[in-house]
Amino acid sequence: MIEREDEARLVERFINGESIPQLAREYGTTEQIVRNTLLEIGDRMFNPTDQHRPDVQVDNEVELIDRFVNGESIRDLALAYHTREDQVNAVLNRASEHMQTSPEFLDETSTDEDIERVNAQIRHMNRYADRLEEEAAQIAARTDYMNRFTDRLNEETDRLNAKAEPPGKIIAFLVFAVLIGFCIFALATN
Numbered sequence: 001m002i003e004r005e006d007e008a009r010l011v012e013r014f015i016n017g018e019s020i021p022q023l024a025r026e027y028g029t030t031e032q033i034v035r036n037t038l039l040e041i042g043d044r045m046f047n048p049t050d051q052h053r054p055d056v057q058v059d060n061e062v063e064l065i066d067r068f069v070n071g072e073s074i075r076d077l078a079l080a081y082h083t084r085e086d087q088v089n090a091v092l093n094r095a096s097e098h099m100q101t102s103p104e105f106l107d108e109t110s111t112d113e114d115i116e117r118v119n120a121q122i123r124h125m126n127r128y129a130d131r132l133e134e135e136a137a138q139i140a141a142r143t144d145y146m147n148r149f150t151d152r153l154n155e156e157t158d159r160l161n162a163k164a165e166p167p168g169k170i171i172a173f174l175v176f177a178v179l180i181g182f183c184i185f186a187l188a189t190n
Contacts, residue, residue, distance in 0.1 A: 002027055002037045010034070011041055015148045020156055042149060064088065065095045069127045074135055096128070
């Protein structure tokens with residue numbers, strides 16, 4: 001059995017080219033357990049549990065946006081609000097559209113307070129844009145990691161398939177074994 005705390009290292013080693021037999025020897029377990037563990041990890045990566053959460057509307061969108069701007073990830077916010085990541089994205093997209101369609105304009109009658117309010121809104125929008133870029137970079141890195149993991153699983157599957165005996169040889173061997181058994185049975189009964 002491979003412990004949860006060892007899984008990240010297992011995947012890293014697998015992605016970096018170590019084979020399932022090598023990993024099985026290192027972890028003192030069978031190839032089947034390593035293979036099953038890698039498949040379970042892949043399933044968790046491609047099918048995160050938050051996809052199965054019900055649609056829940058976020059009650060306090062302003063708080064969610066502030067938490068996002070202050071550094072919380074979309075995934076963490078989805079967990080905190082007991083909703084899915086696409087629900088959090090919808091709230092953030094609505095906020096972005098609102099910020100883009102309702103700019104405040106300053107003119108010669110604007111007070112220092114008006115100017116400060118607009119500057120604060122611009123700072124907030126800039127932090128929001130920075131956070132979106134950070135989140136996009138994290139998603140791209142996660143996608144790259146998942147692609148490398150999938151590529152390694154495919155390579156290992158191809159290696160195992162190449163090692164397997166062709167079905168024709170297996171069937172011929174079984175037919176031969178049955179014929180030998182039949183002949184031995186026939187000789188023994190005479």
